[in-house]
Amino acid sequence: MNDTPQKGKVYLVGAGPGDPGLITLRGKFLLERAEVVIYDHLANVKLLAHAPASAELIYVGKKGGVKHIIPQDGINQLLIEYGLAGKRVVRLKGGDPFIFGRGAEEIEELVKAGIDFEVVPGVTSATAAATYSGIPITHRDYTASVAFITGHEADGKEESNIAWDKLATGAGTIVVYMGIKNLPIITKKLIDNGRSPDTPVAVVRWASTPQQRSVVGTLATITEVVKAAKIAPPALIIVGEVVKLRKTIDWYEHRPLFGKRIAVTRTREQSSELVSKLEEYGAECLEYPTIHIEPVTDYSVIDAALNNMTAYDWLLFTSLNAVTYFFKRLHEKGFDSRALAPCKIGVVGKTTADEVSKYGLRADLIPEQFTGECLAKALISADEVQGKRFLLPRALKAMETLPEMLEDTGGSVTVAPVYQNVPPQGRKEELRKQLLAQEIDLVTFASSSAVTNFLNMLDAQDEAELQQLLKSVKIAAIGPVTAETVRKRGLKVDIQPERYTINDLTKEIVACYCQEC
Ligand code: SAH
Numbered sequence: 449m450n451d452t453p454q455k456g457k458v459y460l461v462g463a464g465p466g467d468p469g470l471i472t473l474r475g476k477f478l479l480e481r482a483e484v485v486i487y488d489h490l491a492n493v494k495l496l497a498h499a500p501a502s503a504e505l506i507y508v509g510k511k512g513g514v515k516h517i518i519p520q521d522g523i524n525q526l527l528i529e530y531g532l533a534g535k536r537v538v539r540l541k542g543g544d545p546f547i548f549g550r551g552a553e554e555i556e557e558l559v560k561a562g563i564d565f566e567v568v569p570g571v572t573s574a575t576a577a578a579t580y581s582g583i584p585i586t587h588r589d590y591t592a593s594v595a596f597i598t599g600h601e602a603d604g605k606e607e608s609n610i611a612w613d614k615l616a617t618g619a620g621t622i623v624v625y626m627g628i629k630n631l632p633i634i635t636k637k638l639i640d641n642g643r644s645p646d647t648p649v650a651v652v653r654w655a656s657t658p659q660q661r662s663v664v665g666t667l668a669t670i671t672e673v674v675k676a677a678k679i680a681p682p683a684l685i686i687v688g689e690v691v692k693l694r695k696t697i698d699w700y701e702h703r704p705l706f707g708k709r710i711a712v713t714r715t716r717e718q719s720s721e722l723v724s725k726l727e728e729y730g731a732e733c734l735e736y737p738t739i740h741i742e743p744v745t746d747y748s749v750i751d752a753a754l755n756n757m758t759a760y761d762w763l764l765f766t767s768l769n770a771v772t773y774f775f776k777r778l779h780e781k782g783f784d785s786r787a788l789a790p791c792k793i794g795v796v797g798k799t800t801a802d803e804v805s806k807y808g809l810r811a812d813l814i815p816e817q818f819t820g821e822c823l824a825k826a827l828i829s830a831d832e833v834q835g836k837r838f839l840l841p842r843a844l845k846a847m848e849t850l851p852e853m854l855e856d857t858g859g860s861v862t863v864a865p866v867y868q869n870v871p872p873q874g875r876k877e878e879l880r881k882q883l884l885a886q887e888i889d890l891v892t893f894a895s896s897s898a899v900t901n902f903l904n905m906l907d908a909q910d911e912a913e914l915q916q917l918l919k920s921v922k923i924a925a926i927g928p929v930t931a932e933t934v935r936k937r938g939l940k941v942d943i944q945p946e947r948y949t950i951n952d953l954t955k956e957i958v959a960c961y962c963q964e965c
Pocket of ligand 1: 547549572624
């Protein structure tokens with residue numbers, strides 16, 4: 449599939465219900481090779497990350513009741529145009545393309561135009577909504593049948609395609625798509641046609657996403673419940689005795705960080721580990737990279753050192769980036785890890801040690817507490833400083849505590865910049881808006897520079913405004929130095945792990961919210 453076929457092909461791919469993990473392997477495979485992706489409002493945009501950077505991404509969002517951004521005819525036309533142009537097109541549709549997805553209509557047009565196509569099923573939102581709200585849509589003791597219906601049909605149509613008389617008591621579980629607007633009509637039709645008004649009903653909005661909300665009532669009460677909870681589309685209505693099982697089975701909304709919005713402020717490159725851990729616990733993470741890491745422009749110090757490694761007793765790493773950029777330069781200069789044989793290696797913490805081990809090297813020294821100061825103290829107490837020579841590859845701007853302590857104790861330190869932190873641009877307004885609307889529960893900081901850059905991004909006029917903006921936001925800091933930087937700005941640190949690792953930070957965040965729940 450590496451070469452563009454002469455004839456184009458359109459793949460109708462089910463994106464699944466919302467959780468980006470619910471796309472099929474086949475769907476992901478096709479996305480990874482797409483030249484054009486045409487996607488809907490209900491397809492999670494996170495899935496677009498699977499597409500190649502060169503792919504053209506076209507949003508044709510549709511929202512029930514709201515004017516279509518591109519009408520169905522226009523979508524069909526787009527598919528035909530790109531198909532005829534010989535492109536490999538992924539038409540990414542929410543849920544399953546053939547369940548209330550107008551997939552067949554799109555294909556009929558492709559057939560007319562003589563364009564090849566393929567269809568990849570997806571997890572439909574009905575099963576996802578049920579599963580993620582703790583409702584098994586079938587159960588031996590409750591129901592042996594399930595019906596998927598559209599709620600659009602109920603709307604003023606003289607002759608509905610739905611046989612309400614048969615459906616009301618004919619299907620054990622009934623799942624209604626696009627039914628929120630017509631909920632009063634739907635419940636009335638079911639009751640009028642013989643379904644008990646006491647039948648349990650659940651309504652699930654934005655199923656399988658961090659914004660999921662579910663409410664439960666009966667056929668008689670659910671309209672009021674939905675109104676009171678202000679549930680708007682997209683939502684599904686699940687009718688049937690199986691709804692009772694939610695009490696026991698509900699799992700998704702019970703995860704400890706469910707419903708929590710967390711701003712994660714590491715570099716984009718580094719935030720993914722923390723983000724995936726927090727998401728595992730149910731949090732919604734908003735990534736606000738506050739640092740952009742770039743190589744330095746002047747390598748003279750590190751290059752001179754690399755050519756003369758025998759001049760050093762110790763090679764010290766105080767950050768993951770230092771390891772990455774140091775080895776990048778080492779390899780660029782035609783060396784490999786053997787060039788470091790004359791030196792012992794000291795690292796600030798376990799994560800950095802793990803990074804070093806990727807290059808086949810074992811750290812000789814890891815202090816008990818993961819700070820530069822503690823690394824210096826550990827070296828001093830091991831009597832490894834007096835008369836020793838240290839190479840310290842690091843950021844262009846960094847704290848001087850470690851080199852100063854070593855120099856003061858009779859060591860000689862070569863500080864060799866290998867990378868620099870540059871504040872990233874953009875997304876300031878979005879961040880301020882979210883804070884003003886109190887939409888962020890927690891912000892995490894993994895370094896002092898992240899604190900400084902994040903707070904600067906807020907453009908607060910003074911400390912008072914800063915405190916006001918962050919008044920309902922908890923603050924998590926990875927270690928004491930970062931925490932101190934937060935406090936210096938007049939803010940309170942709510943969460944700080946004893947060990948300065950992403951794992952421990954995650955655990956503390958979970959523990960903090962578990963106390964509340
Ligand atoms: N092809 C899609 C359905 C498209 S019709 C599928 O298989 O799921 C659009 C309707 O689907 C919405 O009005 C809503 O009722 C339902 N829907 C889609 N995604 C949803 C979600 N994440 N949560 C709740 N309902 C959803």
